[in-house]
Amino acid sequence: MEIVRETVSGDLQNDRIVLHVLLEQLPATPQMFAMFEDIADILEHTECSVLVLDLERVHYATSSFFAKLVGLNEKCAKRGVELRLCCMGEHVLDAFKVLKLDTLIKLYATQEEALA
Numbered sequence: 001m002e003i004v005r006e007t008v009s010g011d012l013q014n015d016r017i018v019l020h021v022l023l024e025q026l027p028a029t030p031q032m033f034a035m036f037e038d039i040a041d042i043l044e045h046t047e048c049s050v051l052v053l054d055l056e057r058v059h060y061a062t063s064s065f066f067a068k069l070v071g072l073n074e075k076c077a078k079r080g081v082e083l084r085l086c087c088m089g090e091h092v093l094d095a096f097k098v099l100k101l102d103t104l105i106k107l108y109a110t111q112e113e114a115l116a
Helices: 030-045 063-078 090-098 112-116
Strands: 002-004 007-015 016-021 049-053 082-087 106-108
Touching: 007 030, 016 030, 016 112, 030 049, 030 063, 049 106, 049 112, 063 082, 106 112
Parallel strands: 016 049, 049 082, 082 106
Antiparallel strands: 002 007, 007 016
């Protein structure tokens, strides 16, 4: 099943959703908050056991993004969904690790690894 929204696109593969983040920058803007609303809406209306967010296009993210990501991880856990991230760029990855979020949310180098 193909999933297309303004801020994310992807598909449902078996019981796994893969979403590609379409935004290149994720500061605290209405567009970033809309992205998380889109993702929450997709989760609410789709049965899955894994949600993979492909962050390949994202080159910049602020603490607001990381805070919303933690909130998304909590929502996923409550629904029995495992959140996995993949294809994170170097600058975003550095911040992710400094915040020690790699101990909370699984991170993979490729989409294929995240789906394995």
